[in-house]
Amino acid sequence: MKFACILLTMIWFILSGAELAHGEPVSAALFGAAFASSFAGQLVTLGLGLAFNFGVGLIQKAMAKRKAKEQTRGISFELQVGDDQPMSFTLGKYAAGGRRKYTGIHGEDGRYFVDVIELGNLPCSGVPEFWVNDEKVTVDWENPNPNGFGYPVPDFSSDGTDRLWIIYHDGTQTTADAYLLDKFGSEPIRPWTSDMIGRGCPYIIVTARFNPEMFSSVPSVLTEMPVRPVYDLRKDSTNGGSGSHRWDNPSTWEPSENPIVNIYNIVRGIYYGDEWVYGGQNLAAFRLPASNWIAAANECDVEIALSAGGTEKQFRCGYEVFCDVEPLTVIEELLQTCNGRMAEVGGIFKVLVGAPGAAVFSFTDDDVLVTEGQSFNPFPPFSDTHNGIEATYPEPAEKWATKDAPARYSAEYMAADLDQELVVGVEFEACPFKTQVQRLMKTMLKEERRFRTHEFYLPPIAWRLEPNDVVSWTSDRNGYINKKFFVVRVVGRRSFNQLVSLKEIDPSDYDWEASEELPTVVGPVKPITPDPQPMTGWTAAGYIVLDSDGNARRPGIKVTAAADLDDVKNVWIQIRLKSSGAVVFDTGASPYGAPYEWIFSGQWTLPNTLYQARGRLLPFTNRATLWSAWLDVTTPNVLLGDGDVYLPGMVEDIQEFLGESTEWIRDGLRQTMLEQKRIARLSLDNDFTAYTDRQKLRTELTSSTEGAKAYALQQITVATGPGSAIAQSITLLEAEIAGFDGAILANANAIASLTTTVTVQGSSISALSLRVDAVEATIPNLATASALSSLQAQVTSIDGEVNAQATAITALEASYNSVSASANFRMSVSAGVDGYASRIGMEARVGGSGTWRSASLFIDVPSISSNPTRVAILADQFVVTNGTNSENPLVFSGGVLRLNVANIGTVNTGRLLSTNGKMDINLTAGTIEIFS
Numbered sequence: 001m002k003f004a005c006i007l008l009t010m011i012w013f014i015l016s017g018a019e020l021a022h023g024e025p026v027s028a029a030l031f032g033a034a035f036a037s038s039f040a041g042q043l044v045t046l047g048l049g050l051a052f053n054f055g056v057g058l059i060q061k062a063m064a065k066r067k068a069k070e071q072t073r074g075i076s077f078e079l080q081v082g083d084d085q086p087m088s089f090t091l092g093k094y095a096a097g098g099r100r101k102y103t104g105i106h107g108e109d110g111r112y113f114v115d116v117i118e119l120g121n122l123p124c125s126g127v128p129e130f131w132v133n134d135e136k137v138t139v140d141w142e143n144p145n146p147n148g149f150g151y152p153v154p155d156f157s158s159d160g161t162d163r164l165w166i167i168y169h170d171g172t173q174t175t176a177d178a179y180l181l182d183k184f185g186s187e188p189i190r191p192w193t194s195d196m197i198g199r200g201c202p203y204i205i206v207t208a209r210f211n212p213e214m215f216s217s218v219p220s221v222l223t224e225m226p227v228r229p230v231y232d233l234r235k236d237s238t239n240g241g242s243g244s245h246r247w248d249n250p251s252t253w254e255p256s257e258n259p260i261v262n263i264y265n266i267v268r269g270i271y272y273g274d275e276w277v278y279g280g281q282n283l284a285a286f287r288l289p290a291s292n293w294i295a296a297a298n299e300c301d302v303e304i305a306l307s308a309g310g311t312e313k314q315f316r317c318g319y320e321v322f323c324d325v326e327p328l329t330v331i332e333e334l335l336q337t338c339n340g341r342m343a344e345v346g347g348i349f350k351v352l353v354g355a356p357g358a359a360v361f362s363f364t365d366d367d368v369l370v371t372e373g374q375s376f377n378p379f380p381p382f383s384d385t386h387n388g389i390e391a392t393y394p395e396p397a398e399k400w401a402t403k404d405a406p407a408r409y410s411a412e413y414m415a416a417d418l419d420q421e422l423v424v425g426v427e428f429e430a431c432p433f434k435t436q437v438q439r440l441m442k443t444m445l446k447e448e449r450r451f452r453t454h455e456f457y458l459p460p461i462a463w464r465l466e467p468n469d470v471v472s473w474t475s476d477r478n479g480y481i482n483k484k485f486f487v488v489r490v491v492g493r494r495s496f497n498q499l500v501s502l503k504e505i506d507p508s509d510y511d512w513e514a515s516e517e518l519p520t521v522v523g524p525v526k527p528i529t530p531d532p533q534p535m536t537g538w539t540a541a542g543y544i545v546l547d548s549d550g551n552a553r554r555p556g557i558k559v560t561a562a563a564d565l566d567d568v569k570n571v572w573i574q575i576r577l578k579s580s581g582a583v584v585f586d587t588g589a590s591p592y593g594a595p596y597e598w599i600f601s602g603q604w605t606l607p608n609t610l611y612q613a614r615g616r617l618l619p620f621t622n623r624a625t626l627w628s629a630w631l632d633v634t635t636p637n638v639l640l641g642d643g644d645v646y647l648p649g650m651v652e653d654i655q656e657f658l659g660e661s662t663e664w665i666r667d668g669l670r671q672t673m674l675e676q677k678r679i680a681r682l683s684l685d686n687d688f689t690a691y692t693d694r695q696k697l698r699t700e701l702t703s704s705t706e707g708a709k710a711y712a713l714q715q716i717t718v719a720t721g722p723g724s725a726i727a728q729s730i731t732l733l734e735a736e737i738a739g740f741d742g743a744i745l746a747n748a749n750a751i752a753s754l755t756t757t758v759t760v761q762g763s764s765i766s767a768l769s770l771r772v773d774a775v776e777a778t779i780p781n782l783a784t785a786s787a788l789s790s791l792q793a794q795v796t797s798i799d800g801e802v803n804a805q806a807t808a809i810t811a812l813e814a815s816y817n818s819v820s821a822s823a824n825f826r827m828s829v830s831a832g833v834d835g836y837a838s839r840i841g842m843e844a845r846v847g848g849s850g851t852w853r854s855a856s857l858f859i860d861v862p863s864i865s866s867n868p869t870r871v872a873i874l875a876d877q878f879v880v881t882n883g884t885n886s887e888n889p890l891v892f893s894g895g896v897l898r899l900n901v902a903n904i905g906t907v908n909t910g911r912l913l914s915t916n917g918k919m920d921i922n923l924t925a926g927t928i929e930i931f932s
Contacts, residue, residue: 079117079220086324087277089122089270090225091334092257093432094318095131095400096120097222101203102192106183112149114183115206119223121323122272123171124202126226126255130166131399132156132219135526139166148179149207156214163214166221167205173197177205200272213622222399227255230265233290234297240290247285259317259334259430260297260351263342264288266327266334267349279327288349296353300338306435307517314338314439315353318394319430333430339443339510343467352468354443355510356486359472361465367458369497374456376478387413388423389445394432397522405437406518408445424448434520439512446509453503454485460496471502533617535628537562537596540613542636545601555635556601559613561592568592570618575600578610578632588618608637639910639923661858661872665824665841691719691726707738726757748777765797785814803832819848835863 080099090096102116119128130137130153137155144151150165157163167179176194184192208219231253235243245252247268256262266279267288300315315338321330335342341352368374379385388409395403407423414421426444428437458465465471469487473480485502492498538561545554561571572588584604612630619625696717703710713732719725736747755770769792776786792807810825825842843856855875862869877893888900912921920929 086322087121088320088322089120089277090124090228090318090320091230091262092259092316092318092430093224093227093396094320095222095224095394095396096320098204101198102180102184102190103218104184104187104190104192107209111210113208113210113218114180115208115218115221116180116203117206117221117223118198118201118203119225120171120320121201122228122270122277123200124225124228125170125172126228128168128204128226129224131222131224132164133215133527134220134399136399137164148182150179150205156208158211158214161209163209163211164219165207169198169203169205170226171198171200171202174199179205224396224400227257229253229255230262231268232256232258232261232297233264233285233288234261234294239285240294257313257316257318258297258300259315259338259340260293260300260353262317263331263334263340263351264293264297266321266331278321278323287347292350296340296351299353304435304439304512305514307514312433312435314436315340316433316436317430318432336428337431337436337440339440339447341468345466350466350468355507356468356470356484356505359470359482359484361462361469362472362474362482363458363462364474365477367461369457369459372457372497372499375454377451377453379451382417382422385417385451386422386424386445386448387417388421389426389441390423391426391428391437391441393428393434393437395434395522396432399525400432401525403434403522405434405441406520408438408441408518410445413445413449434522435517438517438520442512442516443510447505450504450506450509453488453501455499455501457493457497457499460498462490462498462500463492463496465490465498465500470505471500473502530623532624532626533619534626535561535615535617536565538615538628538631540631540633542634543599543601544636544638545599552636552638554601555605555607555609555638556599557605557611557613557633557635558597558599559615560597561615561617563594563596565592565617567619567621567623568617569620571598572616572618573598573600573613574615575604575611575613576630578612584611592617605635607635607639610634637926639926661839661841661860662843662854662856662874664839665826665843665856665858691721691724693721694719707740708736709738710735723760724758726755728756729754744780746777746779748775750775763797763799766794767796768792768794783814783816787812801833803830803834805830815848817848819846821846830863835865837861837863 079097085099088096096119098117098119100115101118102114104114106112106114127141130139132153132155135155137153140152140154145162145165150167152162153164153166154162155164167177169177174197176192176196180192180196181194184190185194202225204221204223206219206221208215229250231247231250232241232243232245233239234241235245235254236247237243238246245254268283268285269276269280270278300313302314303311304314305311317334317337319330319333331342334340335351338353340354343350343352388407390407391405392402393405394400405428409421409423426441428440431437431440465487467487467489471485471487472482473485474482484505484507486505487500488503489501490498538559540557540559543556543558544552545556547553557575559573569592570588571590571592573585573590574583575585576583585600585602590598611633613633614628614630616627617625694717696715698715699713701710701712711732711734713730716729718727731750731752733750734747735749737745739745751772751774753770753772756768758767759765771791772788773790774786774788776784778784788809788811790807790809793805795802795804797803806829808827811822812824813820813822815821822845823843824845827840829838830836838861840859841856843854845852845854845856847853853876856873858870858872858874860870860872877891879892880890891898910923912923913919918931920931921927922929
């Protein structure tokens with residue numbers, strides 16, 4: 001595909017002929033006549049075979065080029081996609097949009113996007129420059145990414161993290177890129193294989209890390225190519241120059257922006273190794289006379305003063321050559337950058353740059369053959385007359401966009417043209433140099449005003465004249481005295497008379513002064529974003545936090561910001577200790593709104609301490625904002641007081657909890673046990689008449705001997721009825737002894753019951769499982785002992801409101817005379833529409849006659865999420881020890897916590913007293929007292 005242009009070339013020159021001419025500008029005969037009998041000659045005929053119009057000046061040549069615009073591609077820096085693109089390469093300083101060859105993603109969640117872009121089809125060594133998303137960027141060529149991503153682009157780094165990397169291969173590579181092989185070598189559908197080398201093709205690999213604020217889409221990359229090395233005959237000691245350059249050794253070549261040097265390379269042929277790519281083929285060096293071409297190249301390198309100081313070379317060029325464009329078209333673009341002309345004379349190609357030289361032939365009216373026809377055109381048609389010139393060129397500083405150069409108008413010319421404004425537009429596609437364009441425009445306009453053209457015959461003595469020569473004519477008939485004319489064309493006749501076409505010239509048209517330079521305004525092309533918004537109205541001051549009674553309780557900090565700012569959602573606030581710089585408070589969750597002040601206090605807030613605070617606005621959009629300066633702020637000297645030991649209401653809340661928990665494990669436990677015993681005896685006292693089907697298995701034994709009785713019952717009952725079912729197993733044991741008077745001397749009983757019951761009545765559903773084991777022994781009027789263990793699980797649903805509960809109870813009690821001792825353990829859990837709760841309680845209690853002593857432990861997770869979970873211990877003394885080292889226990893007794901040894905980082909306290917009363921440090925009052 002890349003060499004499709006070769007096939008097209010072959011077809012063209014086979015079908016085209018070559019016109020023989022003695023001497024004229026490069027035309028259909030250019031190269032062709034000299035080589036018509038050779039394959040190479042026919043190829044050059046194709047490459048450079050566009051006819052010049054007779055007698056044209058610089059503007060006419062530019063206009064003719066524009067009329068033939070369909071043969072060129074014009075300026076385009078858009079990224080191309082697909083393989084149906086022609087080969088290309090750059091000359092001089094120019095940019096290339098390139099052709100996308102591969103894309104892929106890798107990394108966690110596909111966070112890295114990789115774009116492979118081919119930039120041409122000839123090696124181009126050097127260091128390129130890049131535009132990314134309308135922004136000229138720099139590449140850190142000194143610090144490659146350790147993972148092989150390439151070289152970072154600092155312009156797209158944030159918070160110390162790189163997000164864009166570029167790798168440049170200059171076309172001399174001999175192996176596939178290791179990074180692409182590593183990331184995409186095993187890609188199942190479109191792998192990057194080891195034979196994807198891109199020999200001779202410079203290309204870049206762009207890796208972008210996902211960041212929606214930086215990359216709203218795939219990054220757009222435009223590459224400013226390095227100036228490609230070319231052969232410069234001025235530096236070849238074997239070809240009329242001086243130096244090491246050799247035509248057959250590209251390694252000796254150097255980068256050049258000289259348009260004549262680049263044209264020379266096109267005319268002789270562009271090759272990759274031994275493979276022809278573009279332009280002429282096998283064209284011998286003698287056909288491009290060194291003296292002529294060296295002089296033209298040197299003229300391009302003449303230093304021209306600039307209005308801002310310094311100099312620049314007179315003529316430079318930059319262009320991207322597409323191989324499907326006629327070589328002559330490219331040469332014309334390059335000639336336009338140096339006011340150049342090129343002609344072919346007998347197979348020899350010569351160029352002229354800038355102002356024509358001295359006259360090489362002088363003649364008078366007597367030398368003009370009156371026996372032959374002649375013509376004189378003093379003025380062109382009014383439509384071909386111009387008194388102003390406008391031009392466009394690619395501006396590198398504006399991402400190579402086509403830019404208007406400062407227009408040039410001539411009041412003198414306009415007055416001569418009947419005050420009509422006649423402006424011509426010219427395109428300089430191969431001249432990305434703003435001041436050079438101005439020089440070219442001036443010369444074009446002035447040279448075009450040299451209207452006079454002549455065509456007549458001169459005698460054979462004029463046979464040495466060639467196109468681009470200058471002649472001097474003294475004519476009484478026309479009023480000329482040594483007037484200079486430019487030889488446009490020379491045609492020899494069989495009589496050896498020479499038909500010459502002449503156009504008047506003035507070498508001063510090519511003069512330039514730095515003062516003639518007009519200002520060129522170069523505007524920014526990068527995205528216009530507002531400057532980062534600073535934090536305004538930022539203040540910081542100490543603040544005293546009061547309680548409901550107006551008492552100072554805590555030190556704090558109040559910060560403020562400017563009011564009524566647009567597009568601000570929150571305020572990001574940071575507070576740090578000035579002494580250490582440690583940030584103690586950091587939040588971006590403070591909503592922005594009236595009164596535009598925020599108060600902060602917490603465990604980090606120490607009294608009478610120097611802090612610093614800064615703020616930053618957080619907008620709804622992703623625009624940038626700036627931090628304020630760090631402002632010093634000292635907190636008020638608010639110390640802990642009596643009310644700070646316990647938070648308000650804490651003691652009362654704890655007392656209420658302990659009272660309710662104690663009632664739950666005492667009276668609540670007693671009621672639960674009575675209810676469970678009632679259910680356990682249900683089958684004994686109930687004949688289940690409410691159930692439709694009833695079945696019972698009962699075993700009963702009785703024994704009695706002289707006041708002693710023993711009774712045993714084992715009963716299993718099942719019953720069902722409409723919406724209800726019950727199954728129960730109960731074992732009851734009783735024993736007693738009575739005296740002669742019938743009074744009970746002692747009794748004992750035991751019951752073991754298992755009960756399951758379910759009921760469904762309308763929208764009410766209930767399921768219950770219960771196990772009760774209870775034993776009791778009594779000597780009436782003396783002592784009693786009992787023990788009970790029960791498990792209960794119940795689920796109810798009433799009108800869709802579901803509640804599930806489970807309870808486990810162990811209760812022990814013993815009494816003697818009027819004193820009793822009890823130990824209770826109870827666990828309960830619940831879940832339902834009212835929430836979820838869990839509670840464990842245990843109590844040991846001894847007493848009687850209104851005097852009781854107890855110790856208890858409660859673990860509680862309430863159903864209301866706003867209420868705290870608790871572990872509460874109710875005892876006269878609480879001791880913590882590891883059992884092996886009891887010398888330093890933690891003891892809470894009599895409302896006082898005692899601890900012999902403690903390692904404490906921070907102590908918030910109001911007063912410190914020594915145990916012997918010798919020292920009193922009152923932190924609240926800020927006093928220290930020492931007593932003897």
